[in-house]
Amino acid sequence: MKHWFLSLLAIVAAFALSGCGTYEFRGTMLQPPNPAPELPLTDQFGNDFRLSNYRGKVVLVFFGFTHCPDICPTALSDLKRVMEKLGKDAEKVQVVFVSVDPERDTPELMQRYLASFNPTFLGLNGDRAVLENAYKDYGVTVIRRDLPNSGLGYTIDHSGYIYAIDQVGNWRLLWAHGTPVDDIVSDVQALLRNPPRS
Amino acid sequence: MRRLLGLLAVAMMVVGLAGCGASQSGTQASGITVRDPWVRAAMMNMAGDQSGAMGNMQQGNMQSTPMAGMGGGHSHGNEYGNTAMSAAYMVLENKGSTADAIVKAESDVAKTVELHNVIMENNVMQMRPVEAIEVPANGQVELKPGGFHVMLIGLTRDLKEGEEVMIKLTTRSGKTIEVKAPVRKP
Numbered sequence: 001m002k003h004w005f006l007s008l009l010a011i012v013a014a015f016a017l018s019g020c021g022t023y024e025f026r027g028t029m030l031q032p033p034n035p036a037p038e039l040p041l042t043d044q045f046g047n048d049f050r051l052s053n054y055r056g057k058v059v060l061v062f063f064g065f066t067h068c069p070d071i072c073p074t075a076l077s078d079l080k081r082v083m084e085k086l087g088k089d090a091e092k093v094q095v096v097f098v099s100v101d102p103e104r105d106t107p108e109l110m111q112r113y114l115a116s117f118n119p120t121f122l123g124l125n126g127d128r129a130v131l132e133n134a135y136k137d138y139g140v141t142v143i144r145r146d147l148p149n150s151g152l153g154y155t156i157d158h159s160g161y162i163y164a165i166d167q168v169g170n171w172r173l174l175w176a177h178g179t180p181v182d183d184i185v186s187d188v189q190a191l192l193r194n195p196p197r198s
Numbered sequence: 199m200r201r202l203l204g205l206l207a208v209a210m211m212v213v214g215l216a217g218c219g220a221s222q223s224g225t226q227a228s229g230i231t232v233r234d235p236w237v238r239a240a241m242m243n244m245a246g247d248q249s250g251a252m253g254n255m256q257q258g259n260m261q262s263t264p265m266a267g268m269g270g271g272h273s274h275g276n277e278y279g280n281t282a283m284s285a286a287y288m289v290l291e292n293k294g295s296t297a298d299a300i301v302k303a304e305s306d307v308a309k310t311v312e313l314h315n316v317i318m319e320n321n322v323m324q325m326r327p328v329e330a331i332e333v334p335a336n337g338q339v340e341l342k343p344g345g346f347h348v349m350l351i352g353l354t355r356d357l358k359e360g361e362e363v364m365i366k367l368t369t370r371s372g373k374t375i376e377v378k379a380p381v382r383k384p
């Protein structure tokens with residue numbers, strides 16, 4: 001009897017460890033996973049960025065702008081904490097910030113802004129047409145609103161999702177703004193544990 | 199001995215009073231008082247801040263020159279182009295029996311200080327200036343990321359962790375509240 005119980009326990013443990021599809025993602029899964037649209041943009045150091053250069057890594061994408069001192073920093077500091085909590089696994093993750101305000105997000109502003117969170121974060125900018133495509137591809141709402149009575153001049157209303165692209169370049173998950181850091185960490189760890197084949 | 203004790207008592211009172219004076223919310227008789235204020239750390243320029251991370255393209259032209267090395271022909275040098283900003287948060291408490299509101303905020307760390315709110319609709323964030331932040335009678339309002347905040351536009355200096363920022367709030371009832379807010383990391 002005891003023997004029987006122990007073997008059952010072993011089976012259950014093995015099943016849990018194998019993680020064969022039993023993990024339930026906390027973010028919203030995109031099904032079926034499709035190739036993530038390319039982001040042919042330029043980073044804050046002037047280097048060309050291509051998602052295709054990040055095969056083997058999990059890429060976390062957030063759309064925002066530097067003149068957004070309220071919400072955007074919250075998302076970025078969440079991502080900063082995600083990277084800290086991932087520890088060594090953070091090497092297998094790239095965080096990317098895509099500008100929704102190409103006029104004001106100059107390279108020097110992006111450098112300054114992102115460095116205050118994590119020097120490995122990349123800030124992408126580029127031609128308006130290319131950016132507009134990226135917004136459309138990722139379903140990001142970007143609306144410029146003039147604020148004539150504000151020192152800001154204008155602001156950009158934008159979606160607050162964080163997107164996860166897996167090691168083979170498939171768009172797998174999205175997290176709504178305010179998703180707990182631990183949930184994101186757990187989902188990223190699951191993606192890293194079971195890299196998709198192909 | 200008794201005199202010594204008396205002196206000690208006076209000294210303690212002075213220390214006690216000084217302590218009050220140094221605390222963050224000069225609760226000057228307005229129904230509204232301030233609790234747990236803080237300001238998000240922000241840098242105006244990159245000097246000394248991770249400058250090792252910044253390639254070779256920007257040397258010597260951090261502030262105003264057009265960007266070199268960027269691909270597209272998007273515009274720059276817009277008048278807001280290099281404005282550093284931050285935001286201040288706190289809890290506004292109204293212990294009075296009449297509603298009041300914050301109608302104005304001032305600080306010497308920014309060229310413009312505004313009252314803002316963020317509205318979230320279908321996960322789209324919309325930041326808007328507001329005329330006032332209402333604080334109901336016997337109620338409180340929390341200024342926090344993703345909601346009401348005091349927006350600091352055009353910083354006049356770096357806001358580094360551990361520093362303090364003075365913010366002056368004006369209530370609709372005509373009172374002013376001096377707030378000393380510590381700077382915290384994002």
Ligand SMILES: [Cu+2]
Nearest residue numbers: 070314325349
């Ligand atoms: Cu604001």
